[in-house]
Amino acid sequence: MxxxxxxxxxKIEYLSIxxxxxxxxxxxxPDIPEELLLKLHRALLLSRKFDERLLNLQRQxxxxxxxxxxxxxxxxxxxxxxLRPSDWMVPAFRETAAEIWRGRSLESVIIYxxxxxxxxxxxxxxxxxxxxxxxxxxxxxxVGLGWAxxxxxxxxxxxxxxxxxxxxxxxxxxxxxxxxxFQAPVIFVCQNNHWAISLPVAKQTRSKTLAQKALAxxxxxxxVDGNDILAVYAAAKEAVDRARAxxxxxxxxxxxxxxxxxxxxxxxxxxxxxxxxDKWRKRDPIVRFQKYLVDKxxxxxxxxxxxxxxxxxxxxxxxxxAEEKMKALGDPIDMFEHAYAEMPAYLKEQKEAxxxxxxxxxxxxxxx
Amino acid sequence: xxxxxxxxxxxxxxxxxxxxxxxxxxxxxxIGWRGGSYKVTEGLMDEFGSERVIDTPIAEASFTGAAxxxxxxxxxxxxxxxxxxxxxxxxxxxxxxxxxxxxxxxxQGHVPMVLRTQGGMGNGLAAQHSQSLEALFYHIPGLKxxxxxxxxxxxxxxxxxxxxxxxxIFIEHKLLYMTKGEVxxxxxxxxxxxxxxxxxxxDVTLLTYxxxxxxxxxxxxxxxxxxxxxEVVDLRTLKPLDxxxxxxxxxxxxxxxxxxxxxxxxxxxxDIAAMIMEEAYDDLDGPVARICGKDTSIPYNLNLxxxxxxxxxxxxxxVVKMV
Numbered sequence: 280m281x282x283x284x285x286x287x288x289x290k291i292e293y294l295s296i297x298x299x300x301x302x303x304x305x306x307x308x309p310d311i312p313e314e315l316l317l318k319l320h321r322a323l324l325l326s327r328k329f330d331e332r333l334l335n336l337q338r339q340x341x342x343x344x345x346x347x348x349x350x351x352x353x354x355x356x357x358x359x360x361x362l363r364p365s366d367w368m369v370p371a372f373r374e375t376a377a378e379i380w381r382g383r384s385l386e387s388v389i390i391y392x393x394x395x396x397x398x399x400x401x402x403x404x405x406x407x408x409x410x411x412x413x414x415x416x417x418x419x420x421x422v423g424l425g426w427a428x429x430x431x432x433x434x435x436x437x438x439x440x441x442x443x444x445x446x447x448x449x450x451x452x453x454x455x456x457x458x459x460x461f462q463a464p465v466i467f468v469c470q471n472n473h474w475a476i477s478l479p480v481a482k483q484t485r486s487k488t489l490a491q492k493a494l495a496x497x498x499x500x501x502x503v504d505g506n507d508i509l510a511v512y513a514a515a516k517e518a519v520d521r522a523r524a525x526x527x528x529x530x531x532x533x534x535x536x537x538x539x540x541x542x543x544x545x546x547x548x549x550x551x552x553x554x555x556x557d558k559w560r561k562r563d564p565i566v567r568f569q570k571y572l573v574d575k576x577x578x579x580x581x582x583x584x585x586x587x588x589x590x591x592x593x594x595x596x597x598x599x600x601a602e603e604k605m606k607a608l609g610d611p612i613d614m615f616e617h618a619y620a621e622m623p624a625y626l627k628e629q630k631e632a633x634x635x636x637x638x639x640x641x642x643x644x645x646x647x
Numbered sequence: 648x649x650x651x652x653x654x655x656x657x658x659x660x661x662x663x664x665x666x667x668x669x670x671x672x673x674x675x676x677x678i679g680w681r682g683g684s685y686k687v688t689e690g691l692m693d694e695f696g697s698e699r700v701i702d703t704p705i706a707e708a709s710f711t712g713a714a715x716x717x718x719x720x721x722x723x724x725x726x727x728x729x730x731x732x733x734x735x736x737x738x739x740x741x742x743x744x745x746x747x748x749x750x751x752x753x754x755q756g757h758v759p760m761v762l763r764t765q766g767g768m769g770n771g772l773a774a775q776h777s778q779s780l781e782a783l784f785y786h787i788p789g790l791k792x793x794x795x796x797x798x799x800x801x802x803x804x805x806x807x808x809x810x811x812x813x814x815x816i817f818i819e820h821k822l823l824y825m826t827k828g829e830v831x832x833x834x835x836x837x838x839x840x841x842x843x844x845x846x847x848x849x850d851v852t853l854l855t856y857x858x859x860x861x862x863x864x865x866x867x868x869x870x871x872x873x874x875x876x877x878e879v880v881d882l883r884t885l886k887p888l889d890x891x892x893x894x895x896x897x898x899x900x901x902x903x904x905x906x907x908x909x910x911x912x913x914x915x916x917x918d919i920a921a922m923i924m925e926e927a928y929d930d931l932d933g934p935v936a937r938i939c940g941k942d943t944s945i946p947y948n949l950n951l952x953x954x955x956x957x958x959x960x961x962x963x964x965x966v967v968k969m970v
Contacts, residue, residue: 423716
């Protein structure tokens with residue numbers, strides 16, 4: 280009488296289909312067309328190789344600070360593969376693989392990482408939001424996008440990405456709560472990469488899983504092996520199908536690992552051991568997926584080598600193209616352009632004064 | 648013309664805009680069946696239902712941020728924040744997100760949202776429910792700031808704000824909701840960025856906005872009896888600021904006082920005074936003065952609260968000292 284158990288019907292499942300040795304649980308294997316499997320494989324390789332090249336460029340001083348995605352490719356691509364062009368993809372800042380899948384050009388990534396606003400422009404036909412650095416703030420925009428899709432009576436969905444650290448932010452909780460109350464068609468993809476800069480996930484939350492936070496907001500939550508692209512795909516498919524059918528939002532926790540630095544301004548040796556990193560190196564998402572595709576007869580070592588050299592060529596062309604394009608960019612006057620649709624008089628004056636100032640500086644420079 | 652309360656003029660603007668454009672919706676705390684704490688959203692739930700009149704969980708950042716997202720895809724959210732003091736919970740969404748979206752997306756992202764809130768002292772609600780925080784938003788590139796003083800302006804400026812493609816911080820005053828004024832019966836829009844000369848005069852210009860406009864008009868009337876002719880310019884929109892009207896009045900009278908309820912330090916008065924002295928120095932008979940709220944938090948005690956903000960007497964003294 281005084282103390283009863285309230286039965287909560289929900290539970291948290293953990294899903295793994297292709298383990299780190301590349302062994303398949305055939306009963307759980309999702310039905311993915313061969314063409315899509317190969318497209319995903321190429322995307323995994325392209326994003327890995329591009330990430331490696333970006334790190335290289337950064338060390339050479341040819342791009343600025345950036346957040347590598349190494350190790351998290353499957354957690355992004357397995358989820359984003361379910362979206363249609365009319366759906367919305369709302370990234371945090373470590374979703375380069377997902378952005379490229381959704382049509383962002385490699386050149387644009389390089390231009391952005393050189394600080395040019397042109398690199399932040401998103402072609403009109405892509406329903407992607409730009410990256411969002413303040414942790415968790417983008418989650419709410421996805422909720423609004425999802426709500427608006429529902430209001431417009433479409434069956435489009437919004438998918439947003441964030442990390443384990445973001446689950447401590449008010450914006451995460453408020454976003455999930457709102458989406459739950461209004462049954463907004465949103466897929467919350469948490470990339471639990473174990474580290475919020477130097478804070479391990481164990482110090483981020485006392486919860487056994489991040490997925491279980493969904494239960495408090497009245498939505499399903501699932502934890503998947505984020506380095507298993509088949510598991511990510513299967514969980515995302517269920518979530519997207521539910522959202523399209525007006526059955527509300529889902530939280531997916533992808534358990535993965537940030538193999539590299541937080542950003543290129545970070546040194547992880549100061550807070551984590553190589554032993555831990557080595558443990559995760561054995562769980563690489565690409566190695567096991569390649570083995571799966573070879574076992575299925577879709578790939579061979581030769582074919583993989585061919586794809587690798589093809590993506591390296593694409594990357595090289597993007598680096599060359601971006602560096603050529605950037606020669607024509609970078610007019611400082613641009614900083615006045617996008618504060619308002621119609622430039623107010625005071626800003627025009629500041630702009631004109633600035634133009635004069637820059638002209639004088641240039642002249643002095645010429646004479647000097 | 649019909650006489651109408653300030654809150655009813657705002658209510659009329661919401662009804663008409665929601666009828667005109669199906670993508671206008673309102674969102675906030677207790678705004679649905681309760682009709683809003685100051686009754687501005689009364690009746691909207693009956694006509695438009697819970698799809699467009701959204702009572703949100705108590706989490707200001709969530710609905711402000713969701714409004715940014717919804718606005719990005721072409722809806723026009725009108726968010727109500729019960730007190731301007733609560734706006735501080737949403738500052739990341741307003742300052743880092745809404746205000747910068749257009750800039751950081753190369754002009755692509757539009758955030759046509761209106762954030763309606765109310766500020767100011769007057770009801771004994773103490774330090775965290777009585778602030779005048781407009782300067783925070785005046786300072787941020789990418790935002791517009793509107794602060795109407797009379798029902799007629801409240802209606803026309805809210806219509807303009809909803810139709811505007813930029814994020815607008817629309818600040819009402821808790822002492823104005825029950826005030827009455829003439830409002831034309833036909834539909835109209837008052838463009839953002841136009842001040843309004845509420846009373847013409849020759850000797851001194853009072854530049855003011857929101858509730859202080861009423862105090863300035865009262866002071867001007869009393870001074871008129873003493874033979875001092877005062878011009879009262881209601882700025883109405885702080886951003887964009889109508890510098891043309893301000894400078895024309897300053898050049899005409901040669902004596903200017905900026906009057907606002909917000910604290911003097913870092914207040915808008917300083918910025919306006921500097922602008923006038925930069926642009927019209929030779930036409931002035933003396934430095935631009937400021938009559939502002941004291942640089943302290945608003946006390947709970949009603950008498951102390953009144954002492955914290957400019958009084959009619961203070962305004963009269965200020966004018967007399969100048970002529």
